[in-house]
Structure formats: C-alpha cells, structure tokens
Amino acid sequence: MTNPLLAEWDTPFGIAPFDRISDDDFTSALQEALAAHRAEIDAIASNPDAPTFANTVEALEVSGQALDKVLSVFFTVAGADSNPAREALQRDFSPELAAHQSAISGNEALFARIAAVWEARDALDLTQEQARVLMLSHRGFVRAGAALTGDAAERMKEIKARLAVLGTQFTQNLLADERAWFMPLDEGDLTGLPDFVIDTARAAGEEKGADGPVVTLSRSLIVPFLQFSDRRDLREKAFRAWEARGANGGETDNRAIAAETLALRKERATLLGYDNFASYKLETEMAKTPAAVRDLLMSVWKPAKAQADADAEVLTALMREDGVNGALEPWDWRYYAEKRRAAEHDLDEAALKPYFQLDRMIDAAFDCANRLFGLEFAALDVPLYHPDCRAWEVTRNGKHVAVFIGDYFARGSKRSGAWCSAMRAQAKFPREQAPVVINVCNFAKGDPALLSYDDARTLFHEFGHALHQMLSDVTYESVSGTSVARDFVELPSQLYEHWLDQPEVLEKFATHARTGEAMPREMLEKVLAAATFDMGFQTVEYIASALVDLEFHDGEAPADPMARQAEVLSSIGMPQAIRMRHATPQFAHVFAGDGYSSAYYSYMWSEVMDADAFAAFEEAGGAFDAERAEALETHILSTGGSRDPAELYTAFRGRLPGIEALLKGRGLAA
Structure with a gap:
C-alpha cells in the first residue's frame, strides 16, 4: 500500500488526510522523500546544460515537494499534539534533516551553477521577483557555508547537525517540565x-x-x-x-544546552567570517547591526523602566495596606496590579471575561478580515489531527483563497505559546497552489471557552500572521507569505491587534456568554482606557529578554549563560520585582532553533512599524478605510518576501517610521 503521506491527497482542497496517517508512517515516508529530494538535487547539479534561471533556480524551487508534504504534517503534530513516539521521531529526524540540508548547501557543483546564474544576472532579463529569488538563493547558500572547503566545510556540517539535536532537546525538556x-x-x-x-x-x-x-x-x-x-x-x-x-537539574535541564548552543553559533559565525553570531544573523534583517537593535531597545527601556519603577511604588503601598512587609516580589506584581486596575479603572476581570468568548472573538477576527479584504469563512467538516481543531474554507468573491485551521486549547501534548504556520504555502509556480494555514494557541478550555483581553489580542495577533499567508500573491513559494525578514514578519500580526481595540468591533462581538447582551458602553470605555495599564511591566519584561538575547550573541559566547544573563540585567537596572518574559532555560524563541536568535527584538522593531501603519488608517478614513486596506494588501500582505521590506513599507506609508507612535501606543510618551 502507498504511504498516505506520499500519496495524492484526494481530500477537500488537498488537506492532509490525518485520519489515514499514523505515527508508523513517518519514518518510511521521510526516507523515501529524502531519497527523492537527493535525486532531484543531483539532477540539477549534474545537468550538462549551461546554468540558467530555469534549470537551476526554478528547478530548486520545485524540488523537495514530497519532503515538504511529510514534514508539514510531522512538525504540525509534533508541536501541537506530541506523544512519546513523536518526540522520539523528532530526536531521530533532527540530525538527519540537518545533514540533508548541509549536503545540499555543501554541494559544490550545485553552488557553482547558482553562482554562475548570479554572475550573469544583469543579462538575464529577470522579473523583479525572479531577481529577488535569485539573490536570496545565492545569499542563502553563501551564508549556509557553500563557499567553505575542506575542514571548515566539514566542521560546518557537524555544527548544524549538533545544533539541530540541541534545539529539539531544548524544546522537549521544556515541554516535559511544563507537563510534569x-x-x-x-x-x-x-x-x-x-x-x-x-x-x-x-x-x-x-x-x-x-x-x-x-x-x-x-x-x-x-x-x-x-x-x-x-x-x-x-x-x-x-x-x-x-x-x-528548564532549570530543575537532571535530564530536562536546559542550561548546558544553552551554553553549547551559544558556543556553536559563535563558531559557525567565525567560520563564515563574522565577528560574532549577532553580526551574522542581523546582516539580512531590517536592523542590519547589533548597534541598531541596541539603540532601539534602550530608547524604549528608559521610559519603560521609569514607568515600572513608579508603578512598583504604588504596588508596594497596596501591599503594605495588606500588612505585608518586605520587598515587592515577582509573585506579588500581578496580584497587586490587578487590585490597582480594579480600583483605578473599576474593571473586574471576573465580570469582564464572559464578554470575551472564544467563538465570538474568532467571529470578530473573521469579520474584520471581511470588512478589510473581502474574505469570507465557511466551516469545513474534515478530519484533522485533534478533536479540538476546526477548519474553514476562505473565499473572496466566490473564489477559493485558502484553508484556515484553528487549534486553540491548551493541553499537555502541546508546546506552550502561540504560533502560525503554513502546512502548504501559496505559490503560482509550477502551478497554482492555495495555502493551508494553521493558528495554534493555548487558551483554557471551558463551556463556553472564555478569554482574557490579552488572550483575545493573541488570537488577533496570530490571525494577522494567517492573513499574511492567506493573502500572499507571489509566483515562488520561497518568498511566499511570512517568508520575510524576522523583524518584518511581526508587522502584519501586531498591526492586526489594533482592530480588536476598535469600539465598533467590541460593541458587536464582545457579548455576554450567558445573556448574549453586548458589553455595556461604560465597561467598553473602561477596557479601552485601561489598554496601556501596567505597560511599564510588560515593556520591561520584554526588553530585558531581547537585550539578554542580543548580548548572548554579540561577542564571545558566554561559558555560563545564567551568569551572563545576571550581568546584563544588572547593567540595565532590572527592577527586582520583574523577571524576564523568557529566562534563558525557557527561551524557546532563541534556543529551540535559530529563528529568533539575536532577533527577539524583532517584535519591537515591527511594533515601531505597526503603530505607524495603524496611524495611517486613523489619518485616513478610520480603521476600516478601504484605500488604506487595499494599500496594506497590495504592498505588504500580498508581496511576501518578493521585495525588500523597507521598500515595501515605504510603498505603503511613503516613508519609514520613527518610535514616536510606539511610545504613544504603549502610554510611555513624555
């Protein structure tokens, strides 16, 4: 029988046939897909014809499709519905996949062909997108070590394989501690x-x-x-x-993993000719340099810390009123901040929460997408990987656009956090391909499921990522959807959060779970007035994490990351009662893989843009201004990574932003 992972998927819209896939299918499917991909790469590299964009770059674009199918399913279930078998498979697959990628990037004949096309680029009459794909392909090979030879090339392969193992182990250790x-x-x-x-x-x-x-x-x-x-x-x-x-000692302790990871990243950067890993990583981002990142973070740190210090005095006074002596501690901050919020804004979380039903917030996200971009959502009855998952067909003017899958509830088999991924990305080459997009969250289950305001913001955030995938309209999959610079990828997601704050959205969708009545206007106004409440705390915990991440990678790798973390926090005057949002042993953004390493700052870099971008709507006809929505889709959501992000933002806004709108939006402006 044909392995269901490799067969043609005769399902609605080509959704993976989860009801026919078992854990026993993954190993054989992976081996077959890897072999097929190796054969495709060998055929490209050994092609006797002169290198062209079509027979080299485009050929690479369409290679590995069977492997993509297998991995899209595997990594979806491994992250959102893990079990011991899947965790074991992930440990086995990680070094094998790293070796596979290293073999491709280290294929001298293949790189020679890409380099030849790159050298001839000015005479090739390429489209703007083709030129971008060629540049990214050539740059990707160079940065992966394709130009290395001899011992350096072999060492690079070893580093990549080891980093893959460490990233998997870090994730599984964290999940084990959270589960236990x-x-x-x-x-x-x-x-x-x-x-x-x-x-x-x-x-x-x-x-x-x-x-x-x-x-x-x-x-x-x-x-x-x-x-x-x-x-x-x-x-x-x-x-x-x-x-x-991640710091409990024993087999699940992540501290040694973090230290080894940082050392290997530094060695990797050195092999490629960079002073440190941060310089290597940031070269391709909008920020470009560690100095630019540090300048942004510190420009916001000063007013944020001043606000947090002032807030700490108020919370300490509340604690004294309760007869508690001693210092305000991290386990006190949220408790007394909630008391303060109730007193100053007359907001009772218990009274507020029934107005934020999960289903109504999903409806709100869909409705905003309809008003802005004309998208419509119809529920699909298809087998998915867990009973909690739901799916919708996304259409516009009757035409299929995408499939959207939502997996919203926390469970022991799911890693923490929230994320968006494309099980299949949009593309037009070699054929039209509509995306299958998934949002994964960790909300508390209930009947009905009720969200906090922060939860609802998370839902809108991840749906903003989903829109970036669903509205993508490019030719090549490698630049589709969220395949953009790390400090640009959070722009659509953070921008979409602003629509949750619109009174007309809350008036329509913030309805009481029991009575069905709309949120009273007085309560709605209090919610919006409290939007920047405790923003000193939130900004401080975030920037502390971003600065520690940056300092870990900007210079020599610390032998003791926990000691270096303490040094960085001391140097910036970290308030005693606030902790990093993600301390080193739990910092999956940075240590579960390279994605956000040296780049956790990117949320704030993107926030500078999202605050300014939403101001463009406010300056026009309001949150649902049709002209601004069309410009947002045309210049940002549909273009993926097909053009330089600074160019895209300037096309949308007419200029690049400053930090003024961010400080105002966080309530930190002087």
Whole structure:
C-alpha cells in the first residue's frame, strides 16, 4: 500500500488526510522523500546544460515537494499534539534533516551553477521577483557555508547537525517540565479566585487525573492564578515552579544546552567570517547591526523602566495596606496590579471575561478580515489531527483563497505559546497552489471557552500572521507569505491587534456568554482606557529578554549563560520585582532553533512599524478605510518576501517610521 503521506491527497482542497496517517508512517515516508529530494538535487547539479534561471533556480524551487508534504504534517503534530513516539521521531529526524540540508548547501557543483546564474544576472532579463529569488538563493547558500572547503566545510556540517539535536532537546525538556508539574488546590486554597479560574483549575485537574482543581504551568492558568490568588505562599510556590522550567537539574535541564548552543553559533559565525553570531544573523534583517537593535531597545527601556519603577511604588503601598512587609516580589506584581486596575479603572476581570468568548472573538477576527479584504469563512467538516481543531474554507468573491485551521486549547501534548504556520504555502509556480494555514494557541478550555483581553489580542495577533499567508500573491513559494525578514514578519500580526481595540468591533462581538447582551458602553470605555495599564511591566519584561538575547550573541559566547544573563540585567537596572518574559532555560524563541536568535527584538522593531501603519488608517478614513486596506494588501500582505521590506513599507506609508507612535501606543510618551 502507498504511504498516505506520499500519496495524492484526494481530500477537500488537498488537506492532509490525518485520519489515514499514523505515527508508523513517518519514518518510511521521510526516507523515501529524502531519497527523492537527493535525486532531484543531483539532477540539477549534474545537468550538462549551461546554468540558467530555469534549470537551476526554478528547478530548486520545485524540488523537495514530497519532503515538504511529510514534514508539514510531522512538525504540525509534533508541536501541537506530541506523544512519546513523536518526540522520539523528532530526536531521530533532527540530525538527519540537518545533514540533508548541509549536503545540499555543501554541494559544490550545485553552488557553482547558482553562482554562475548570479554572475550573469544583469543579462538575464529577470522579473523583479525572479531577481529577488535569485539573490536570496545565492545569499542563502553563501551564508549556509557553500563557499567553505575542506575542514571548515566539514566542521560546518557537524555544527548544524549538533545544533539541530540541541534545539529539539531544548524544546522537549521544556515541554516535559511544563507537563510534569502541577499544584493541587484544596477548597481553602481557592480564596480570591474567580469562578472562571476555579473552573479552569478543575478542568486541568481532570486532565491530570487529580481529585480536584490544580494549577499547572500553562500560561492560561498560572497567570490568572497569580493575578487573583489571595494566598501569597501559593503564588510564590507556583511562580517559582514557572520560573524554574528548564532549570530543575537532571535530564530536562536546559542550561548546558544553552551554553553549547551559544558556543556553536559563535563558531559557525567565525567560520563564515563574522565577528560574532549577532553580526551574522542581523546582516539580512531590517536592523542590519547589533548597534541598531541596541539603540532601539534602550530608547524604549528608559521610559519603560521609569514607568515600572513608579508603578512598583504604588504596588508596594497596596501591599503594605495588606500588612505585608518586605520587598515587592515577582509573585506579588500581578496580584497587586490587578487590585490597582480594579480600583483605578473599576474593571473586574471576573465580570469582564464572559464578554470575551472564544467563538465570538474568532467571529470578530473573521469579520474584520471581511470588512478589510473581502474574505469570507465557511466551516469545513474534515478530519484533522485533534478533536479540538476546526477548519474553514476562505473565499473572496466566490473564489477559493485558502484553508484556515484553528487549534486553540491548551493541553499537555502541546508546546506552550502561540504560533502560525503554513502546512502548504501559496505559490503560482509550477502551478497554482492555495495555502493551508494553521493558528495554534493555548487558551483554557471551558463551556463556553472564555478569554482574557490579552488572550483575545493573541488570537488577533496570530490571525494577522494567517492573513499574511492567506493573502500572499507571489509566483515562488520561497518568498511566499511570512517568508520575510524576522523583524518584518511581526508587522502584519501586531498591526492586526489594533482592530480588536476598535469600539465598533467590541460593541458587536464582545457579548455576554450567558445573556448574549453586548458589553455595556461604560465597561467598553473602561477596557479601552485601561489598554496601556501596567505597560511599564510588560515593556520591561520584554526588553530585558531581547537585550539578554542580543548580548548572548554579540561577542564571545558566554561559558555560563545564567551568569551572563545576571550581568546584563544588572547593567540595565532590572527592577527586582520583574523577571524576564523568557529566562534563558525557557527561551524557546532563541534556543529551540535559530529563528529568533539575536532577533527577539524583532517584535519591537515591527511594533515601531505597526503603530505607524495603524496611524495611517486613523489619518485616513478610520480603521476600516478601504484605500488604506487595499494599500496594506497590495504592498505588504500580498508581496511576501518578493521585495525588500523597507521598500515595501515605504510603498505603503511613503516613508519609514520613527518610535514616536510606539511610545504613544504603549502610554510611555513624555
């Protein structure tokens, strides 16, 4: 029988046939797909005809399609619905895939052909997109080490293989720590907790097989517990467990992995002729240099820290009123910030939360996409990899645009965080190919499922990424959708968050879970007025993580990353009661792979643009201005990586932005 991963998928819109795929299919499918890809690469490299864009670059574009099918399914389930078999497969596959990619980038005959096309580029009459694809292909090979020879080339292969192993292990260690810890709660431990937190804790207890409610390390549960629990001792216990993920000693400890990863990245950069890994990594980003990143982060750090320090004094005073002496601690901040928010903005999270139903927020995201871009969403009844998943067909003017899959609920088999990926990316070459896009989140399950305002923002954020994939309109898959510079990729996602804040959106979709009534205007105004509440805390915890990431990679690799982390935080005057958003042993953005290494700053770099971009709507006809929406799609959402990001943003806005709109949007402007 044909392996279902490699067969033609006779499913609606070519969605993977998850009901016919088992874990036993992955190894044989991968081996067959790898062999097919090697044969395709060998055919390109040994082609006796003179190198051309068509027989070399375009041939590379269409190679590996069977491998893409296998890996799109595997990495989807490995990240969102893991199990011991899939974790073992991932450990096996990671070095094998790294070796496969190294063999391609190290293929001298193949690189010689790409280099020949590159040298002849001015005489080839290429389209703008073709010229971009050629440049990216040539640059990618050079940066992967294609020009290295002898011992240096062999060492580069070894480094890549080892980094792949380390990244996989880092992720699995973190998931293991998050899955293993939970704190049972007796009835007396529930004081201060609103019903929605207790309900979530009971559901978590059922999943863990406990007799009653529990607190887990899922952000959707531990954060509200830290906000509302009157039990300072339990808040401390839960926070310390959360902070200790990846640093508990034993087999799941990530600290040695982080140190080895940083050393290997530095060696990799040195082999390629760079002073350090940050210089290597940032060369292809909008920021270009570590100095530019540092300047941005520090320009925002100063007002953010001043705000956080002022807030700490207020929270400490509230703590004293409760008779608690000593310093304000990290397990106190959210608790007293919530008390302050309730007092200053008259906002009760327990009263607010029923207005943010998951289904209504999904409807809101869809409705905004319809008003802005004419997209329509119809539910699909198709087999998916988990019962929690849902799918929709996306159309415009009756024409199929994409398939969108949502996987929204937290579970022990899913890694933490939220993300968007394309199981199939949009392309027109060698044939029309519509995207299949997935959003994965970690919201607390409930009946109905209720979100915090921050959760709803996350939903809009990830859907902004999805729009970048769904509205892509390029020829070549390598520059499709979110295949853009790391510090540009967050622009569409962070920009889309702004539509959640529009009163007309909340008036329509923020309806009470029990009564169905719209959020009262007075409450809506309080929600919007509190939008920048505690922004000093949020900005400080983020910038601290971004600066530590940058300093890890800008210079010699630290032998002891935890000591270097402490040095960086001390040098910037990190407030004692605030921790990094992602401490080193949990910093999956940076250590689970190279994606955000030296580039965690990119969220803020993109925020500079998203604040300025939304201001363009406000300066025009408002949030749903048709002309600005068309310009956004034309110049940013549809173009993928087919042009330079600075050029794309300038085409949309007429200029590049400054940080003024960002500071204003965060409530940090003087």
